[in-house]
Amino acid sequence: MKKLLFLLMLIGISLYGQEKDSLMLQKIYTSALTQSQCYTWLDSLSNKIGARLSGSKGAALAVAYTQKEMKALGLDRVYLQEVMVPKWVRGPKETAYALVGQQKIEFPICALGLSVGTSKNGLTAPIIEVKSIEEMIALGDRIKGKIVFYNRPMNPEFIETFQAYGSCVDQRSSGAREAGILGALGVIVRSMNLRLDDLPHTGMTNYKDIPAAQRIPAAAISTRGAEQLSALIKAHQNLSFYFNQQCVYEGDVLSYNVIGEIKGSEHPENIMVVGGHLDSWDLGDGAQDDGAGCVQSIAVLELLKKLHYTPKNTLRVVLFMNEENGIKGALKYGEEAQLKKENHILAMESDSGGFSPRGFSIDASEAQYAKIVGWKSLFEPYLIHVFQKGHSGTDVEPIASENIVKVGLYPDSQRYFDYHHAGNDRFDAVNKRELELGAATMTALVYLFDKYSMP
Structure with a gap:
């Protein structure tokens, strides 16, 4: 009987504690x-x-x-x-366009954080599309002298959106470093965004310890812009792309x-x-x-x-x-x-x-x-x-x-x-x-x- 009373007392104390906590959370x-x-x-x-x-x-x-x-x-x-x-300054608004004959088709871009800038006159080069860093590396010498366009979307099948983000953010964080090592001239990265819109999304790119000569400018392009650019690349062989960004790291x-x-x-x-x-x-x-x-x-x-x-x-x-x-x-x-x-x-x-x-x-x-x-x-x-x-x-x-x-x-x-x-x-x-x-x-x-x- 004493054990039962003791057990009931413990239960009562526990319920009283839960009630007090419930009231505190309500407050x-x-x-x-x-x-x-x-x-x-x-x-x-x-x-x-x-x-x-x-x-x-x-x-x-x-x-x-x-x-x-x-x-x-x-x-x-x-x-x-x-x-x-670090103090990194974006500078004037970035510009970008593809050259289709004499026509300039403009795209919304923004420099990735800590990226180097282009020259004052910008950068023009043939652009090549890849879905991953691994695919880019497999192309080897074909990357030299080109702008690499990373176009792997966030995977919409993931209910957990941070999982979708994690599955493709490497192209933003490491894409410029890996492309620069292979002799690319610049990088354009699809924005980390699950919807189609015209807003480029920035984020840091990391060159780590590669030499300054291999540090190439990197920019994000909006998701709708990425879809349009991908279609142009498929329709026009050796498509040329131009972008200009005057960002600078000031120490x-x-x-x-x-x-x-x-x-x-x-x-x-x-x-x-x-x-x-x-x-x-x-x-x-x-x-x-x-x-x-x-x-x-x-x-x-x-x-x-x-x-x-x-x-x-x-x-x-x-x-x-x-x-x-x-x-x-x-x-x-x-x-x-x-x-x-x-x-x-x-x-x-x-x-x-x-x-x-x-x-x-x-x-x-x-x-x-x-x-x-x-x-x-x-x-x-x-x-x-x-x-x-x-x-x-x-x-x-x-x-x-x-x-x-x-x-x-x-x-x-x-x-x-x-x-x-x-x-x-x-x-x-x-x-x-x-x-x-x-x-x-x-x-x-x-x-x-x-x-x-x-x-």
């Missing part, structure tokens, strides 16, 4: 949807500051703005962490990660990080990538303070600089954390857009993962149902602690690549309610993680 979501400033912050970041490519004036203004807003929240500490970042300059924190009341030595990257590409204003993630991360601290919740562990927001073309901010933060022997127990990143949250992508031990999955029922009233093992985020990867759990916010990604790295990545593409729901979802997980010790 978090209500507060996020009625009181959070995250949408207002994003408005300022996007519309008053705009594009924030590392090393630019916009990036510097964003550092000052977010530092000021975090100080206004009354956090225990707000500070800047110095980091050297590394000083910038900052922006950091704010609430000191833990019981275990200040244990650090929980939430963050996004403050830099953006220069074509739009970076509202989805990753202004949304930055303001959601600040909102985690904002919401817990509004609800008068004092974390047991130190809660830190980090706005990383230079994710888009070098991840120097993330590397610097990880390096400094190692030197200081900081113990990070959680690192959560939001860098998949401000769309409706669906759950989390979790990088953790089996025991830690099981613990988090055990909270799933608390999230179901908010339509949060995805608790999957997987990649957490580029900026939290360099953070290394023995028992750290890394988490990526997992929003609905079906429309993300319509905006990713393109000129339409603007504030009006972000839905206020979806943004706030994402902030609440991150806050809820931080609350539960802080309350319950991980195994």
Whole structure:
């Protein structure tokens, strides 16, 4: 009888705990949807500051703005962490056309990040289409003196759009390097986008350590432009293509990660990080990538303070600089954390857009993962149902602690690549309610993680 009473008591305690957690999550979501400033912050970041490519004036203004807003929240500490970042300048708007007899057929292009420019007068050469780097390499000497056109689309069969992106992004990141080694003169890459439109999508290309003489200009072409160019190549043998881009790398300059924190009341030595990257590409204003993630991360601290919740562990927001073309901010933060022997127990990143949250992508031990999955029922009233093992985020990867759990916010990604790295990545593409729901979802997980010790 005593054992039965003890068991009933434990069940009662457990149910009481779940009820308290359920009420706390309800308060978090209500507060996020009625009181959070995250949408207002994003408005300022996007519309008053705009594009924030590392090393630019916009990036510097964003550092000052977010530092000021975090100080206004009354956090225990707000500070800047110095980091050297590349300064790459796009220059005048790029131009491109195919020559069909005397006719010039124009195409929308944009230089890939960190690409070298063409000569002042541009580049004209025969263009050759391939579907992969491997196909290009197999052509050998036929590549010399040509412009290589990589035209492998994102695979629409993948329901998970980041899987579709990962299956073809190598042609953007490595295509220019591999083509330059074989003597190509330039590279045109199909934009990483699942829909047909006229917007070229930029992104970094990486020459690594190849000699300067082999570094050839690389540009992205819109998906509709890629379809049209492919048809022209098939119809006209030895088609000539022209493009002109005057981008230039101006060396590394000083910038900052922006950091704010609430000191833990019981275990200040244990650090929980939430963050996004403050830099953006220069074509739009970076509202989805990753202004949304930055303001959601600040909102985690904002919401817990509004609800008068004092974390047991130190809660830190980090706005990383230079994710888009070098991840120097993330590397610097990880390096400094190692030197200081900081113990990070959680690192959560939001860098998949401000769309409706669906759950989390979790990088953790089996025991830690099981613990988090055990909270799933608390999230179901908010339509949060995805608790999957997987990649957490580029900026939290360099953070290394023995028992750290890394988490990526997992929003609905079906429309993300319509905006990713393109000129339409603007504030009006972000839905206020979806943004706030994402902030609440991150806050809820931080609350539960802080309350319950991980195994």
